[in-house]
Amino acid sequence: MNRYNWHLLGLCEARWKNAGEIQTEGHAFYYNGDENRHIHGVGFLVNKSIKNTVMGYQPVSSRLITIRLRAKPFNITVIQAYAPTKDYDDEYVKDFYSQMQDIINKTDNKDILIIQGHWNAKVGRDALEDWDEFIGPSCNDTTNERGLRLLEFASYNNMMLANTLAEHKASHRWTWQAPNGQHNQIDYILVQRRHRTGINRPNTRTFPGADVGSDHDLVMLNFRVRLRKVNKPKNTRLRFNLEKLKDPRISEVFQATVGVKFAPLLQLDEDLEAITNNFNLVMTETANEVLGKSQRKSKPWVTDFILELCDKRRNQKKKKNTPEGRAEYRKTNKDIRREMKYAKQRWITKQS
Template sequence: MNDNGHIFEVKASPRVLEEVGCDPAWRGMGAARVHQPKTHCMMDTTNKDTIPAWSSPGSTRTAPSVAHQGGRDKCTTGATSPPKIRGRDNVAIATWNVRTLAQTRKLQELTHELEKYTWHVVGLCEVRWKNHGKHLTKEGHVLYYSGEIDKHTNGVGFLVNKNIKNSVLGCHPVSSRAISIRLRAAPFNITIVQAYAPTTDYDDDAVEAFYSQLQETIDKVDKKDILIIQGDWNAKVGKDALKDWKELCGPSCNVVSNERGLRLLEFASYNNAVLANTLGEHKASRRWTWHVPNGIHHNRIDYILVQNWFRLGIKRATTRTFPGADVGSDHDLVFVNFKLRLKTIKKPKNTRMKFNLDRLRDPNIAESFKATVGGKFAPLLTLEEDHSAETLTAQFNKVMIESANETLGNVCRKTQRWVTAEIMDMCDKRRELKKNKTTPTGATEYREINRMIRKSMNQAKEDWIGKQCTEIEEKLEKNNSRRAFQIVKDLTKPKQARVTTIQGKAGNCLTEEEDILKR
C-alpha cells in the first residue's frame, strides 16, 4: 500500500520485484496488489483462463471477468490497450401467422398482444386484406401489407414499431404470398422478406412457382444488406436432415422431414442461409410453431432464415417461439434477436393547425372571438409608419392565429374505438387459457372464450354505429348539417390505403422514398 492508500497487485517473479524496488517483505510472495477506489484495473500477463473462440476451433479468447459480466467498467493496463467495442442495440424481428386481420378490430387485438414484448418488426402471414398499401394504427405503428386484388385470402405484411418507422427505406409488395421491406441500419442495412408458402392443398407446380417468385425477389436485394427470409413455409424439417444439412439447421427440429422441408433446405442452401430458430436448444413448447386443432399434435413449420455469414450475431437463447402470445391463431409468435444498430431518421413534423370552428356557433364564443381580434388589431391601426404588404400579412396571420388559439382551440380528433376494456380483459383471459389448451376441458374453454370475443366485437361495432346514427339525427335537428354529413362520409367512404410504390420511367417498380421523390 502506498501513501495514497492504493493496494498494488502485479504478478511477477521475485527478481522483477527486486529490480523495481519492491519491499523485500513482498518478494517472497511474488505479487503485490493495486486497488483504486471505484476503478477496477487488472493486468495478468500469464492469464490461462481462455476458452475457444467462435471464429475458429483452434483459436482462443479471454474469458470475461466477473466485473465485466456484472456490467461494471473494466480497463486493462499495459503497453497497448485493446480496442473499445461499442455496445449495439438488440434488434427483435418476428414472424406470426395470425390467420386473419380482416375480422372486426383484429388489428387492435394484435397490437394489444404485442405490448407485452419488445419488438421492432413483426412479419405477418394470412393478413387477408385486399390490394397493397400502408396503414397507420391507433398506437402509431405502421402496417405494410400485400394481398389479393378482389378477395380476402392469403396476404402478407409487416407491422413496424412506431419507434423505428422512420428507419424504413422502402417496402415492395410482390404478391399475396411475398413482401419485402428495407431498413436503414449500421453497419449494414437490413432487408426482410416475408413469405407464405402454399399449403398441402396445392400441387408441386404451385410450390415451385412460389419459390421461383421468391428467388427473383431475393436476387434484387443489395448484396451488402443483411438478408432475413421468414414466414410460414408449411414445411417440416426434421432431425433426419441433420446428417446432410447440418450447416443449415440445428438440433431444434421436428422428428421427420417431409418433401416440402427438403425443398426449403435446398432453397436455404442456394441462398447460403441458416434456419435461425432451430440453432438453440429449447424445450418442446418453445420449438413448436403450429398446433393441430385437436391439441395433440404439434409441428414446426414457421422458420426464420438468416444468411450464414451473420449467424454469429444471432442470440440463440431468445431466438425461439413465444407461446404466451395469442390472437386466436393456431400458430405461435416466433422471434429472432441479434445485435445491430438501427438508424432513426428524424422527419419534420406537420405544423398545420386546425381550429375548432364549430365553437363559433355559440353566440357568446363568437362575440368573444370578435372582441379578441379587435383588441389585437387596434394597435396595428394606429401605426404611422408605412409597412410593406408582406409585413402586414404576417402581422394579420399572427393576430388571427393567437386569437383562434385563445378562443377556439385546436380540433381534438377523438378516435371512435368500439373495443371496450371488457373485450381486452377477455383477450387476456384467453391468453391464460391457452396454457391448458392441450386438455379436453381447456380446449373447450378456449374455444368458448374465443367465440365470445368475436361475438362481443361484432356487438360493440353495431352499438357504436347505432350511436353514430343517433348523433347524425341530433346534428340535423340542430341544423348542423356539416357535422352530420361528415359523420355519414366517415361511415360510408371506402377504405383507401396509402400506396407505397410507383412505376419508374423505365417501367420498373420504385419502392424507396428517395427514388419516388426524384421521379
C-alpha cells in the first residue's frame, strides 16, 4: 500500500473468522469472515492518510462487506465482493447476487457506488457487440456463463467494468494465474456509468509488480474525487512503556515515587471522588516521568531474514511464467509464512 500509494485496498479470501476492525502500521483493516471456519473472508485496508474519512462499514457476509467514505461532491460507497467459484451451483450464485442487489438498493442514491472483487467470471471481447456500453476492449477473448451473469448484473445497475475500458498490454490485463500457468482476467472493478468521467482509464489496470504472495494480482481503480475528513473524537488515552516495569530497579523507583507523591494527599479531608482523581493524576505524572511514552512498533517479530525472503519472493514473481519459476515462488512464499509463524511465537514467548 505504501509502495503504490493506494488509498483503499479491497481483499478477498482473507480467511479471518467473524467481523472486526484492527489497526496495522497506522492503517485500518475492516474485515468479515465465516463464523466457524477459516474460509472465504473479505475486507478493506484503509490507508492511514484517509482513514479519518471513513463514515462506517457493514459486514454483510463472508463474501460481502461495504465501506462508506465522506467525499466531495458525493460520498463513496464501496462493496467488496468474493463471488462463488464454479464448485458452487447456480442457486448459490443467484443468492449471492441477490444479496448484493439488496445492498445496492439500500445505498444512498447520491453516493458514488463502486463494486470490486474476485468475480470468478470471464468477460471477453466476444461480448463487445452487445455490451459495449459496459465493457471495453481490455478483456479476455471469450465470455463464460458466469461472465454473462456479471454483465447482466452490471447492465441492470448501469455500471461499467472499469479495468476493461482502456487498451492494455496482456500483463496489465491479467488478474489471475492458474496452477498450470495460464493467465485470465477474473477480477473486475465496477463503477456507475454516470461517474465514468472520474475514471483515469490508462491507470486503471492490473499491477503485477505488487507482491502479495497470491496467485491473484492487484487491480487498481484510479478515480478522481476529493475526500473529506470525518470529525471523530480523538483518542486521548496515554500509552506508557510498561515494559520498563520488568526491570526491578525501575519498578522500585516507580513505587517509591508514587508513594512520596500520594502520601500527603491522603492527609487531606476530601471525598472518595477527589481522592480517586488525585491518585490517577499521581499515577499519570509518575508514569510519564519514570517510564515515558510507549513507542508502538508494528509487527516487532519480523526479522531481517523474513524481509530478505520478501525481497526474494518479489524478484521471483517476475519468473512465474515458467514451471520452475512458479515452483520457486511458491516455495519462498511457504518459507515466509513458516518463518513469520515461528518468529511471532518466539517473540510472544520472550514477552511472557
